[in-house]
Amino acid sequence: MGVIGARYRxxxxxxxxxxxxxQHYIGRALALRDPDRVRNRVFDLVGxxxxxxxxxxxxxxxxxIGMALPDAAPWTSRRVGVKLxxxxxxxxxFATVPAVRDAREVVAAKLAV
Known part of the structure; x- marks a missing residue:
């Protein structure tokens, strides 16, 4: 479902x-996702x-994005990094929105590593 949602996106x-x-398909994918499939969950959250x-x-x-970042660190040099x-x-x-500005700063810091 996450892939279908990504295509709709x-x-x-x-x-x-x-x-x-x-949003519907990605939301369903998140709800149904096995918690052990962390990388897939990160993709879903970013999408x-x-x-x-x-x-x-x-x-x-x-x-x-704030929910995805704690688990995204191991993959920021790969496809997860591309999505971030x-x-x-x-x-x-939306850079003038404080929450987005903060999220963008954290993403940039994660990707700089």
Whole structure:
């Protein structure tokens, strides 16, 4: 379900009407995800956050990134890092929102390591 949600999120970058479907599928994936699948959970959280940016919910996006970051550290040099960089770039439109500014700073610090 997380992959389906991610594809809807990709579509929503071109047509924001798909962002709700992205949130639905990624939210379901998170609810059903085996807690031992930590890397997949991190992907879901980052994707969920990015979908919330598209629906102009930057505070929720920052909250979701905050949930992902503690477990993201081992993978920031790989695909998780790419997704975090995508979040950082996409969240730039909301950089004046304090929660987003803080999340972007933490993401940048994690990626600098």
């Amino acid at each position: 990709d579509l929503s970058r071109h047509d924001a009407r798909h962002a709700g479907q992205a 969920f956050a990015r979908a919330h940016l598209i629906t102009c919910q930057p505070e929720r996006a920052a909250e979701l 960089r995508d979040f950082h770039r996409e969240a730039g439109a």
